[in-house]
Amino acid sequence: METIAVALFLLLAVVVSGALARMSPVALPLPLVQIALGACIASVANLGVELKPDIFFLLFLPPLLFLDGWRIPKEGLFRDKGTILELALGLVVFTVVGVGYFINWMIPAMPLAVAFALAAIVSPTDPTAVSAIATRVPIPRRLMHVLEGESLLNDASGLVCMRFAVAAALTGTFSLLDAVGTFLWLAIGGIAIGVGVTWIASVAKNWVSQHFGEETGSQILISLLIPFGAYLLAEHLRCSGILAAVAAGITMSYVEQSGQALPVTRVRRSAVWDLVQFTASGIIFVLLGEQLPQLVTGAARVVGEAGHHDPIWLVVYVVAINLALAVLRFIWVWTSLRFTLFRAARKGQNPYVPSWSLIAAASLAGVRGTITLAGVLTLPLTMNDGSAFPARDLAIFLAAGVIIVSLVAASFSLPFLLKGLELPPEPSQQEEEDRARIAAAEAAIQAIGQAQHHMGEGRSDADLYTDAGVRIMELYRQRIDGRSTTGKEASLARKIDEIERRLRVTGLRAERTEIYRIARARRLSDETARKLVRELDLLESRFATR
Structure with a gap:
């Protein structure tokens, strides 16, 4: 029991050290804060x-x-x-x-x-x-x-x-x-x-x-x-x-x-x-x-x-x-x-x-x-x-x-x-990222076209599959167009991407806030709320790391 208590106390100390590092007015490396916290613990308690x-x-x-x-x-x-x-x-x-x-x-x-x-x-x-x-x-x-x-x-x-x-x-x-x-x-x-x-x-x-x-x-x-x-x-x-x-x-x-x-x-x-x-x-x-x-x-x-x-x-x-x-x-x-x-x-x-x-x-x-x-x-x-x-x-x-x-x-x-050190320009990874995104989008368009044809073949509502496929493929074509441009057009496209990213994040956060409000009002089950929030979290993580 004592060993388990010590282990839990150490985990708590790690949590506290992270908070102290963020609260510190001076930007101290986290390892230094953790060492100092450990020394403080030793001065008031013997963990053995x-x-x-x-x-x-x-x-x-x-x-x-x-x-x-x-x-x-x-x-x-x-x-x-x-x-x-x-x-x-x-x-x-x-x-x-x-x-x-x-x-x-x-x-x-x-x-x-x-x-x-x-x-x-x-x-x-x-x-x-x-x-x-x-x-x-x-x-x-x-x-x-x-x-x-x-x-x-x-x-x-x-x-x-x-x-x-x-x-x-x-x-x-x-x-x-x-x-x-x-x-x-x-x-x-x-x-x-x-x-x-x-x-x-x-x-x-x-x-x-x-x-x-x-x-x-x-x-x-x-x-x-x-x-x-x-x-x-x-x-x-x-x-x-x-x-x-x-x-x-x-x-x-x-x-x-x-x-x-x-x-x-x-x-x-x-x-x-x-x-x-x-x-x-x-x-x-x-x-x-x-x-x-x-x-x-x-x-x-x-x-x-x-x-x-x-x-x-x-x-x-x-x-x-x-x-x-x-x-x-x-x-x-x-x-x-x-x-x-x-x-x-x-x-x-x-x-x-x-x-x-x-x-x-x-x-x-x-x-x-x-x-x-x-x-x-x-x-x-x-x-x-x-x-x-x-x-x-x-x-x-x-x-x-x-x-x-x-x-x-x-x-x-x-x-x-x-500070102020002049270094030779490092090769930008933007070009290879753009090429990869274009190739991925082209592969997605081809796969969607094949899937749309297969799913709608012989069905009376085949036009629904066609319309859905067209809408999704249009999104991919817009991505290709935005990544294929060069010079000022490329800069403008990336700026539009950044504006779109911020607006998407704002919208996702508003969605999450509303879902939580509905859940608190007991008009949505906990299971459904967790599912929806997780979907929004994954989407926001995607946009936040771009």
Whole structure:
């Protein structure tokens, strides 16, 4: 009963944090508000939450990684694959080695293997945290795609590096050859399992749906189970459950393009996954704040063992690690840019040369978040001989401090760096959207014409079907005409579309208000009211997101 009460209290805290973030006069990132709320809770109540690493890792990481892979823009991922791989793989190794040695030099009480583990776990970036910061000054779309792709892949590489470092700390040995072989097995096996589990589950559920009908609740539940199934199977076979969850998400995005799920299933499933992401991320940050007092106490003890008696050294350590991360990231981004420009010059190209402000923004946009916290909490509690894992509390505190400081630093620096920044014009997606809408409208006209002929054939009221078909096809032809124009006509057509959208939304809201008024007057059943309101909600969602 106590565990259930704590879980419900954490969910309530996530709800309250969202309200506080919206009420704040200063645009604070939601993760910072959640951490602060968790710290306030810890100051007035002891929830007694004991974070068991394996359970914590299993509950939170698979769905978050799966959703990242599912929703990441694939065109941006493949277009900038070279840059993304350099950041997601090369920068992670560069960070682990550089920051690991730096931490061990700065804190001799922390063994080198543990320092490498900490460096590995603070190397992954969090696009969700960057998006929260970018609400005031939008991050350029292409840069955001690079950051999203980097975070998707460096989650896996960083956590795999941490796994090797922890193994070295537990056994006291490390073999580069064994590490390379193990990494290949972890990576290839994890990716194959993630792809296989998603494909098999999708084929099975589609077969059942085609032969026996589709049940929306079951379809949503299957999507929730896939990341856990892929993760558990991969871990059971000693592969990377992290990569399995990521690969499962990417595969899911391709499987979904078959369009076999019912529209209502897609709508409801998207809402459920939005809730899962908001809840899981929120609980992690609230737990971080709730654990801070205990982490500070344990970290202060380790600092005392290192020869310092003033807890202010904890702040010094956190700031120093953040500076090291930012400097190494800046060096890597600048060096990578030099190589890119050199290759372009050899090909006779004249590429855009980013300003120092953009390079600095790309460096500071490497905000740490959910994955860093979830990963560091999985550090073992004890060594193989039963003794306490060295400097575990200090490592968790430093990782938490890196998250907080990186959020604060990016929150205040990115708006300044990106404000007024001149960037090359990005290719507009309006043209490809117009082409797709025209093609879809033409396909609809053809299908309606065939259906109209088939439905009215041999019937005495065939003219009714003809009239209905003509009216619907005329709407599609108007859409084609509006999207086929160019220049000033296209601009005018889009302006008319925008006016029509606003008027449609106004009308839909008036419809909903009237339905509620009739329902309150008991002149409409609750079931019918809910049905009508849902139809209006779906229509308004369509127009509101255009």
